[in-house]
Amino acid sequence: MTIKRNILLIALFIFVVLTLFINKLTKPRVLSANELLINGLFLFETPKEISDFSFYSSNGKEFNKSNLNNKWTLMYFGFTRCPDECPTTMYQISKLIKVLREKDYPLDDKQWVLVSIDPERDTPEDINKYAKGFDEAFIGVSNIRPMLISLATQLSVNNVMPGSDSMDHSHLDNHVNNIILLNPNGEFAGVFRPPFDISRLSLTYQSVTQD
Numbered sequence: 001m002t003i004k005r006n007i008l009l010i011a012l013f014i015f016v017v018l019t020l021f022i023n024k025l026t027k028p029r030v031l032s033a034n035e036l037l038i039n040g041l042f043l044f045e046t047p048k049e050i051s052d053f054s055f056y057s058s059n060g061k062e063f064n065k066s067n068l069n070n071k072w073t074l075m076y077f078g079f080t081r082c083p084d085e086c087p088t089t090m091y092q093i094s095k096l097i098k099v100l101r102e103k104d105y106p107l108d109d110k111q112w113v114l115v116s117i118d119p120e121r122d123t124p125e126d127i128n129k130y131a132k133g134f135d136e137a138f139i140g141v142s143n144i145r146p147m148l149i150s151l152a153t154q155l156s157v158n159n160v161m162p163g164s165d166s167m168d169h170s171h172l173d174n175h176v177n178n179i180i181l182l183n184p185n186g187e188f189a190g191v192f193r194p195p196f197d198i199s200r201l202s203l204t205y206q207s208v209t210q211d
Helices: 003-025 033-038 087-100 124-132 145-154 172-176 200-209
Strands: 039-047 054-056 061-063 073-077 112-116 138-141 181-183 186-194
Touching: 033 039, 033 200, 054 124, 054 145, 061 172, 073 087, 073 200, 087 138, 087 200, 112 124, 112 145, 124 138, 186 200
Parallel strands: 073 112, 112 138
Antiparallel strands: 039 186, 054 061, 073 181, 181 186
16 A cells, blocks of 8 residues: 555656646746846836726727726737838737647736727727728727827827828828737737847747736
8 A cells, every 4th residue: 555655646746747848838938127128028017097988899889998907908009001010019919819729828807909099080980990801800990099198108109190281191101110019907018129030029928917
């Protein structure tokens, strides 16, 4: 009986050690603030509070600050007629979502939002359809420019007011091509800065959002 018990204890010990080792190999490494910065993510030492906002997706569905609660949110500011930067960045985020799915990374508390910086031409239906063209998990939203300016200013997104000519959309070319990170408390937590590379984006994102 003593020999069997010892063998059982040894087997249990080996199992525990192997489980811990495999978990260490598969769990993303937590990066330091400097390592995050080197890999493109500037994380605030203290997250910044933002005021309430209200945007709309298709079918009149409202998206406001309460929708940020208990979720890690990646928010990108773009527009449907954007020729280069927006589709390139949206594609990189869609690749991130795909990589996370393949790793069975927990996504129930994660969301991905595209905010239109061209609300005069992008209806909520337009921007949501455009966003979901990259991945069904995306939420596309839009609202009038004063609301856009209010949120964009708080999130350090350079969105210049258009001039007096309503047909002139050159201000859209000046927007900052950053990806905004909002934490589950609905606070401005950090900024992913271009150029975006899926390996670095995946590394930093998992480091910050893992349980």
